[in-house]
Amino acid sequence: MYNFKEVEKKWQDKWYAEGTFNAKNDYSKEKWYGLIEFPYPSGQGLHVGHPRSYTALDIIARKRRMQGYNVLFPIGFDAFGLPAENYAIKNHVHPKITTEKNINHFREQLKSIGFSFDWSREVNTTDPNYYKWTQWIFIQLYKHGLAYKATMPINFCTGCKVGLANEEVVNGVCERCGSPVVQKEKSQWMLRITKYAQRLIDDLDDVNFLDKIKAQQINWIGRSEGAEVNFKISGTDDNLLIYTTRPDTIFGATYMVVAPEHSLIEKYKDRITNLDEVEEYKKKAALKSDFERAELNKEKTGVEIKGIKAVNPLTNEEIPIWISDYVLITYGTGAIMAVPAHDTRDFEFAKKFNLPIKQVIKDKNSENESNELEEAFTDVNNGIAINSDFLNGLASKDAINKAIEYIEEHKLGERKVNYKLRDWVFSRQRYWGEPIPMVYCEKCGWVPIPEEKLPLKLPDVEDYEPGENGESPLAKHEEWINTTCPHCGGKARRETDTMPQWAGSSWYYLRYMDPHNDKELASKEALEYWSPVDWYNGGMEHTTLHLLYSRFWHKFLYDIGVVPTKEPYAKRTSHGMILGSNGEKMSKSKGNVINPDEIVDEFGADAFRVYEMFMGPFDQTAPWSMESIRGCMKFLDRVWNMQDFLVDGDEYSEKFEKMMHKAIKKVSSDIEEMKFNTSVATFMTMVNEFYKEKQINKAEFATFLQLLNPFAPHMTEELYQKIGGTEELAYKAWPTYDEAKTIEDEIEIPVQIKGKVRATITIMKDEDEEKVKEKAKEAVASQLEGKKIIKEIYVKNKIYNIVIS
């Protein structure tokens, strides 16, 4: 009987004591760098979702070692963040203490599953020796003009009392605590990621990310091409600048709209005759959350700004200017030309406020040119310009270009590319994060801390509560805040905001390359050798932001000569989520959470690993099933018991030779394609075959164990030792196969009549077509009787089909 507890402990103790899986510092060998997203060490411990990703990459890493690569497969902890801080506020335990405790728990859990991590390179984002370099990168960003302070409306969580990035706001509430998010003006550190928008799109061509991941990145960056156009404000020399992607519709612009926050109102308040009404609207809009403003199906609201008018530069018609919150101050110029006939939102607005709708594009597929549009016609691929002077008759796409040419020629505006991507709000009014290494001096302004003084350590405090108006907890600690200016030596005050959790995870993969270096974030040699990450796997939830942020930092580090590659990750894949056995997302409240410790305790680490790979396609969600994992344990027991009918043999027996070669081929390619579930099925089929014969020889067993080793490393090492293996499978060469030996000499093929299978015949591989024909006809002779054969189709070694009348 297989005692997994004893065996698993034996091998884990050996591996982790000897550092079996530690990357070698031999830079002459070919390297392979596999990366999993390092976990946040939460109080709940490891989730069964973590091992799905870790096992997959562990399998690949183990295979690469057997293939002779110098493998780097590191692990660390992304330990700054809100849960530890919220826990501290509630229970008055320093986040440092809970974090350490949680990390110890995680480490133990991870080791109990037998991952082949290089524990000598463990990193921890909250370690001053680590965040020293996070701060260093920030200072470089600042020195290169990519970090700046700005007062801007930010998302403010009423629960966490903290500013949030757009991406942390989900459906109008805080991603973490679920409290409503409101807009608040605040001075924030910002990172100019927008400067990299185009490169973040373009360089996706050079990496091997899943298409859906690329699509998500591109969607998020949201590039659009169009033009900025000036509309004259009547009776002034002033202009209202708008952005449009459809300059071809400009003849149909019948009014304009500015966002509530647009400066136009302040500027012309003396001329606006209904200022009270406009101000009232502004006030109401400011009180709405982003979510309320964006809510779909919402009735459009707005107020006409009376007293000023704009002039359509192409028709020279005077048109009214409105204020409405359907125009966003944060995108484009915060003002639009409204073309109700060809924009759904403008159409809705025009209908509601009875504004003129002027059709300037017709559908090329539609004959009748009705006078009254039922809805806006927006199809750019099927439109033809009408009522548009020099654009008439042009297809929309050509009309767009012609319109821009005209606009540029007449100095009305210019071609312009816009991105939805905004600069990254980098400040958090929180305690448990990297201090931003900047001081403010009355004389010199913002000054970075000298690099030799890094790390700027987070002070030990006991009060983690944020200030009432959202100030950072650090703002209460005068002794920490007051300092001297590194520049002039005068009095200065420290920045009290800290960095967001995204900071530490934006570059951790670099630190793994040389984790104990106290002179650089990593040595040149290490960076040259290990870059880029060859394969990065993680959750779909991180494929947008984390990936974008770290690609941005990496590109910046490339620009300043720190890293040798343009992109950090050569390949990125994602795993599907594991659901509870009821098919719902695992959550405490639903009571369907599976604790990995209990699974390992009851079934063993190997069974746990095999099951996680067997449960379904790796990239798709899959529900947990206790019955199925039992099946995987049974499979491993059957493997163990094969020693009972082991016989001698240095070569594969005739009986199993083909199966062995086929299996090596199948498992080898399955692992590369992450089709782990079918690999496991292959193992099970093999075991069934060995059981049928009640026989397996040493050569077969050794190869079988080697193939299975990445999936179930403990039991296979033990068995291999038991059957007399001298070395460890971990570094034994991956088995090879002979293509010729994967092909069967005798093949069963179906014989069809009119595409329906009527019989099967056995033929020799590549048998002469005439002979196959003969056999096929013989097999279905009774059904051919008295029928006329119209056509016969033979696909070599595949199928014989006869068409009869």
Added chain:
RNA sequence: GCAGAUGUGGCGGAACUGGCAGACGCACAGGACUUAAAAUCCUGCGAGGGUUAAACCUCGUGCCGGUUCGAUUCCGGCCAUCUGCACCA
């Protein structure tokens, strides 16, 4: 609304490039072993018809249609579910 994905037995899922749909596992049923149970081993297992038993026949991969000798796979049109984004002009 936009983008992407998914839909196959009671369940999780296989199926290379258009070529025997349901591999492998779970559950279930029967048998062997056992005083008995568990464990283990063996066998069966899409639906319907047919047969003493087989053979065999029909239907069947979300729905409707198309291409083809042949479609889970390709094309067109729907429906449903999931994920991400969402008044981005």
